[in-house]
Amino acid sequence: MQEYLPFDFYDPLRQDENRWPKERIEMKRSKDRIDEIIFMLKKAYPVSKTALNFETPLQILVATILSAQCTDEQVNKVTPSLFRKYKTAADFAGANPSVLEEEIRSTGFFRNKTKSIILASKKIVDNFGGKVPERMEDLITLQGVARKTANIVLSSGFNKAEGIAVDTHVKRLSYRLGLSKERDPDKIEQDLLKLVPQKDWMDFNYMLVNHGRKTCQARKPDCPACVLNSLCPAAQEFFPSR
Numbered sequence: 001m002q003e004y005l006p007f008d009f010y011d012p013l014r015q016d017e018n019r020w021p022k023e024r025i026e027m028k029r030s031k032d033r034i035d036e037i038i039f040m041l042k043k044a045y046p047v048s049k050t051a052l053n054f055e056t057p058l059q060i061l062v063a064t065i066l067s068a069q070c071t072d073e074q075v076n077k078v079t080p081s082l083f084r085k086y087k088t089a090a091d092f093a094g095a096n097p098s099v100l101e102e103e104i105r106s107t108g109f110f111r112n113k114t115k116s117i118i119l120a121s122k123k124i125v126d127n128f129g130g131k132v133p134e135r136m137e138d139l140i141t142l143q144g145v146a147r148k149t150a151n152i153v154l155s156s157g158f159n160k161a162e163g164i165a166v167d168t169h170v171k172r173l174s175y176r177l178g179l180s181k182e183r184d185p186d187k188i189e190q191d192l193l194k195l196v197p198q199k200d201w202m203d204f205n206y207m208l209v210n211h212g213r214k215t216c217q218a219r220k221p222d223c224p225a226c227v228l229n230s231l232c233p234a235a236q237e238f239f240p241s242r
Contacts, residue, residue, distance in 0.1 A: 030179050033231050034195045037177065040227045041207040048206035050156045052076065057132040057157030058124075059083055061142075062092065064149045065116050070107040078107055089130050092121035116144025136162045147186060151205070161201035164192045169212030170205055176216065176234035 042048075051072040054060040059079070066075045082103055086092045092100075101114045120142040124132060132153065133139055139150035151165035164170070166185040170192075174180045180191035196204050215222045223235040 030177075030195055033177075034179070035197075037228060037231050038196070038200050038204070038207075040231070041211060042203070044227050045207050045210045048203045048210060050152060050206060051209075052156075053079060054156070055083075057134075057153060058089055058092075060157045061120070061132055061145070061149070061153050062086075062117055064152045065113055065120070065144050066104060066107045068113070069109060075107055078104055089121040089124040089132070092117055093125050095121075113144070119143035120145060132157065134158050134160065147189060151189075155202045155205070159202075161198065164189050164196060164201050165205040166192070167205070167209065169209045169216075172218060173208045173212050173216055176221075176232060177228065178233045 050060070052060060052063040052067060053076045054063050062082070063075055063079055066078065085103075086095065095114075095118055097114050097118060100117065101110045104110050104113055104117075107113065123142055124130060127141075128138065133142075134154070136147070136150050136154065139145050139153060140147060145153075147163060148165045148167055151161075151163045154160040154162055155165070166174070166188045171183075171185060171188055174188050174192060179195055180188045182188045182191060192204070193201070211228070215226050216228075221234070221238055223229055223232070223239045226232065226235060229235045
């Protein structure tokens with residue numbers, strides 16, 4: 001799961017920032033479309049969950065840190081042996097940095113990720129009794145953990161929804177669907193929280209990620225085959241009616 005990459009400029013709606021929302025294709029306001037958007041996404045992706053493999057809250061925390069600017073597939077290649085070796089927060093806290101760097105090197109940015117994992121684990125041991133905390137306000141005090149990572153840990157690790165994780169897919173699709181004009185992930189999340197019913201917060205990220213990977217890709221969105229075609233302003237600009 002790539003985290004907060006610079007916004008791609010293959011989106012025609014980004015070519016002129018002043019166009020939003022004045023010259024966007026006329027359609028219902030976002031709050032009047034959101035229920036149908038969610039309905040169609042649920043129909044297309046009835047089972048929505050993280051693609052990262054994990055068994056415990058600690059494992060999803062570490063896997064999510066590793067997934068920054070790395071594919072889930074690559075993270076899933078690294079974590080089986082990693083989780084066999086490091087079973088607790090204390091294990092990660094006591095890891096030899098040089099050794100851990102080599103073990104996660106293939107995920108990229110391995111030095112920063114090693115620092116985040118070790119320091120986050122030390123705080124979990126020192127401040128939270130060795131258990132990953134279950135509250136947003138506690139999670140975001142950990143090294144390398146912002147709201148996006150915390151939301152994924154809460155939803156996947158604890159079955160709790162305190163927000164909506166905004167990664168590169170959610171960022172891209174939220175703009176194309178006209179759900180947010182913001183670039184900052186935290187501001188995008190706040191826009192989404194105002195639109196998406198709380199009962200759908202947990203699944204919304206995963207549904208957009210699935211849709212972003214399958215259909216609404218950064219460079220070549222498949223708008224003609226998209227289940228959200230009639231609900232998406234960007235679809236009518238990528239593939240205007242003739």
